[in-house]
Amino acid sequence: MEEQERDISDMDLQECPSMPENGLMLVINHSRVHPPLSVVLATVLYCAEFVTAAVLCSMYHKTDDVTWMGFTITFMLLPAVLIQLALTFIHRDLGRDRPLVLFLHLLLLGPVIRCFEALVVYFKAGKKEEPYVTISRKISLKKGQERPMEWEIGQSERNLATHRNAFKRTAVIQAFLGSAPQLTLQLYATIQEKYILPTRLALMIITLISITYGALVCSVLAIHIRYDDYKVRVRLAAYLCMIVWRGLEIATRITALVLFSTALTYWVILVGMVNLLFFFFLPWAEFWARKGSLPENVEKNFSKLGTTVVLCMITLLYACINIFCWSGVQLDLSHRELIERKQRWNRLAMYYCGRFIENFLLIALWYFFKSDFYEYVCAPLLGVQLLVCYSLAVLFMLLFYQFCHPCRRLFKYNVHDCLHCVCCRKGRGRAGRRGKPPLSYSTAATMVLAPEEPLDSQNAHPPDLTSQLGERETAILEDMMEAA
Numbered sequence: 001m002e003e004q005e006r007d008i009s010d011m012d013l014q015e016c017p018s019m020p021e022n023g024l025m026l027v028i029n030h031s032r033v034h035p036p037l038s039v040v041l042a043t044v045l046y047c048a049e050f051v052t053a054a055v056l057c058s059m060y061h062k063t064d065d066v067t068w069m070g071f072t073i074t075f076m077l078l079p080a081v082l083i084q085l086a087l088t089f090i091h092r093d094l095g096r097d098r099p100l101v102l103f104l105h106l107l108l109l110g111p112v113i114r115c116f117e118a119l120v121v122y123f124k125a126g127k128k129e130e131p132y133v134t135i136s137r138k139i140s141l142k143k144g145q146e147r148p149m150e151w152e153i154g155q156s157e158r159n160l161a162t163h164r165n166a167f168k169r170t171a172v173i174q175a176f177l178g179s180a181p182q183l184t185l186q187l188y189a190t191i192q193e194k195y196i197l198p199t200r201l202a203l204m205i206i207t208l209i210s211i212t213y214g215a216l217v218c219s220v221l222a223i224h225i226r227y228d229d230y231k232v233r234v235r236l237a238a239y240l241c242m243i244v245w246r247g248l249e250i251a252t253r254i255t256a257l258v259l260f261s262t263a264l265t266y267w268v269i270l271v272g273m274v275n276l277l278f279f280f281f282l283p284w285a286e287f288w289a290r291k292g293s294l295p296e297n298v299e300k301n302f303s304k305l306g307t308t309v310v311l312c313m314i315t316l317l318y319a320c321i322n323i324f325c326w327s328g329v330q331l332d333l334s335h336r337e338l339i340e341r342k343q344r345w346n347r348l349a350m351y352y353c354g355r356f357i358e359n360f361l362l363i364a365l366w367y368f369f370k371s372d373f374y375e376y377v378c379a380p381l382l383g384v385q386l387l388v389c390y391s392l393a394v395l396f397m398l399l400f401y402q403f404c405h406p407c408r409r410l411f412k413y414n415v416h417d418c419l420h421c422v423c424c425r426k427g428r429g430r431a432g433r434r435g436k437p438p439l440s441y442s443t444a445a446t447m448v449l450a451p452e453e454p455l456d457s458q459n460a461h462p463p464d465l466t467s468q469l470g471e472r473e474t475a476i477l478e479d480m481m482e483a484a
Contacts, residue, residue, distance in 0.1 A: 033125040036118040036160055038217075042167040043115040045210045046083070046174055050076060050108070052203040053182065059199060071185050077108075079178030083170045084110045090166040111170065118163040125157070168217050175214020176320040179207040180254070187258045208251065215246040215325050222328035225339045227407050238404035241396050248393035249325045252386050253359065260362040263369040271362070272323065279319035283331035292334025314338065326351055326397075343411060352394050359390055 053076040060069035084105045091114075104113045186204050190196055219242055223232055261268035294307050311333055321327040330340040330347060363383040370379060401408065 033122060033157055033160065035122055036115075036163055038171075039115050039118045039163050039167045041213070042171045042174070043111045045206065045213065046080075046111045046170070049174070049179060049182070049203070049206050049210055050080060052199065052206055056186075056197075056199045056203055059197070068185070068189050072182070075178055075182040075185060079174045080108045082173050082177060084108060086170055086173060087111065087114055087166055090169065091162070111167070114163060114166065118160060121159045121163070125160075168221060171210075171217045172214045172221075172321070173317065175211045175217075176317065176324060179210040179214070180250075180320070180324050183207040183211065184254050184258055187254065188261055191258065191262050208247075211250050211324070212243060212247045215250060215321075216242055218321060219246070219328045222339075223405075223407065225329065225337065226341050226343070227410065230407070232406045234406050235404065238400060238406065241400045241404045245393050245396035245400060246325060248389050248396070252390040252393065253324050253355070256359045256362045256366075256386055259366040259370075262371065263366045275323045276319050279322040280315055283315055283318065283333055287333040290334060292332075294333070295335065295338065311338075322351075352397075356387075356390060356394070360387060363387065 053072055057069050057072050057076070060066075060072065087110045088102070088105055101110075101113055104110060183204055186200050186207070190200060190204075216239075220232075220234060223234075257268060257271070260271070294304060294311070315331065315333075318327055318329075318331055326348070330344060331338055332340045363386055367379050367383055405411075
């Protein structure tokens with residue numbers, strides 16, 4: 001339902017005839033329904049990876065590579081089964097009489113039928129008059145003035161929004177519970193067998209695309225959840241910056257793990273388990289430290305046991321994401337939305353500093369314990385290239401948050417402020433003795449608008465962050481995934 005809202009801009013207000021005296025303004029969205037490209041892309045990646053992995057398993061079976069075949073089948077079936085469960089849960093099909101859909105889910109073809117349903121809804125949209133659902137939202141039209149607006153959204157748009165939201169979740173599941181371990185496995189097999197198999201190379205390329213897309217979706221979902229009072233429009237420059245950032249981060253991380261595993265095979269299991277357990281228990285430790293209670297709105301019919309199981313699955317996915325890249329969010333298991341709204345720069349800095357040190361140690365240990373296979377490879381140059389690529393990923397991440405983030409004006413602090421505080425503390429102290437320090441340009445461009453504490457699920461209302469913005473700055477925002 002939130003996918004199709006238009007921008008609130010000065011031009012929209014001028015085109016409106018007249019505003020009633022009570023300040024209630026009716027805005028009807030007659031814009032063209034956008035095609036579900038994100039649904040199609042997620043389905044294509046799912047099918048391509050599944051088919052390529054199946055072909056590769058048959059080749060492993062012919063050559064009696066039982067180990068590679070077993071792990072490939074595991075990383076192929078595990079995300080597929082979880083995706084079927086996620087789609088069934090989101091669309092609530094267990095309580096509906098849809099035997100064909102459930103049968104296709106049993107055949108692991110759920111994403112295909114869901115994609116077909118989304119395309120049918122899209123092509124039928126607008127051909128017949130549909131009932132509208134009206135929702136209200138307070139938007140600050142001018143500084144110091146608030147008027148509620150009513151939006152009317154069609155049933156087809158709501159159905160497409162449901163499909164898009166479902167496939168965003170499945171893309172993340174596919175990327176980090178299937179594609180990431182699959183890519184790690186196939187790269188390790190390639191190095192161990194010392195030759196490149198065309199089918200294996202194709203699977204590695206598909207999985208890398210799937211992981212990058214899943215990380216991109218994860219970043220955008222984090223923005224939407226944190227700023228759900230707005231419709232966020234992500235520009236093309238922000239997309240490109242995120243793709244380079246996520247692609248370099250994931251590629252260097254997986255390469256460092258694989259190189260380390262070729263030198264110290266069994267120790268990589270310890271590294272992976274320590275990472276997984278740390279990020280899995282971190283949200284639960286914070287939950288117990290805060291003495292919070294489990295949220296009751298995960299699902300109405302769930303008992304406490306069912307809610308705990310769902311939260312454990314979410315925490316497992318969160319841990320798997322953080323093993324390979326920054327998840328973009330921090331979990332708050334006591335909050336009704338399970339996500340902290342506050343942007344924690346210290347968490348971001350600690351994660352990337354710790355990950356850089358870990359990658360450096362993995363590459364250094366590989367260099368000292370590498371096998372004879374790397375005699376024809378310039379090992380020091382390869383290690384330096386990996387560290388430089390990870391540094392470039394961090395650089396593009398900083399550029400995204402400083403210049404390309406769609407809601408950077410709402411940050412309490414930005415990247416420039418944090419770097420200025422860390423690097424120029426002494427110089428700023430001298431300037432304070434001589435006179436008033438110059439105003440930071442990022443401080444002038446950002447507003448102190450972020451809430452210090454999570455919102456109370458019953459009593460508190462989301463803050464109207466636009467109330468402190470200018471007249472033209474109220475129209476930052478709309479959804480973006482149609483362009484994904």
